[in-house]
């Protein structure tokens with residue numbers, strides 16, 4: 598698995614972030630990063646991050662071309678909900694999506710308030726579904742055209 602680094606989206610890197618896009622046939626699976634950043638601006642429960650290749654660790658200025666994707670999570674009550682994972686079309690299938698999920702899960706598990714970790718996916722999104730299942734997520738509900746999955750961890754492991 599490649600190393601990755603999650604960084605805040607700031608004045609310095611938001612242009613690169615909004616320029617990232619998925620493959621044409623994947624556009625219905627995830628909102629544009631512009632939309633996600635606007636949502637995060639008005640909803641402080643949302644935590645948006647740019648995903649960077651890890652081989653730029655230690656460099657003071659991170660070049661835009663080292664940004665490979667975007668991910669956001671919401672912390673609300675005891676639930677850490679992962680959403681809007683995307684890896685730029687030219688960076689896909691190199692392990693960045695998996696590495697970013699592993700890091701987000703690590704952060705959520707370390708968040709005192711969080712006792713449940715969940716996500717959702719459009720069921721026809723084979724790539725994302727396979728990724729989430731391989732990380733141990735288990736489906737528990739389907740509504741509004743989305744399949745909801747959770748990790749057997751925390752409260753969901755105890756119950």
Ligand SMILES: CC(C)(COP(=O)(O)OP(=O)(O)OC[C@H]1O[C@@H](n2cnc3c(N)ncnc32)[C@H](O)[C@@H]1OP(=O)(O)O)[C@@H](O)C(=O)NCCC(=O)NCCS
Pocket residue numbers: 619620623626627681682683684685688689690691692693694695696717718719722723724725727728731
């Ligand atoms: C889903 C997504 C984030 C995966 O990112 P990625 O960096 O390409 O994925 P990885 O290289 O880390 O691969 C992780 C796993 O995902 C699955 N996967 C990724 N791309 C796949 C594809 N084209 N077809 C089938 N499975 C795929 C595989 O299970 C893979 O594991 P493997 O390499 O051991 O077979 C990326 O395809 C994407 O941005 N898709 C469009 C946006 C989207 O659908 N986001 C999810 C919203 S719920």
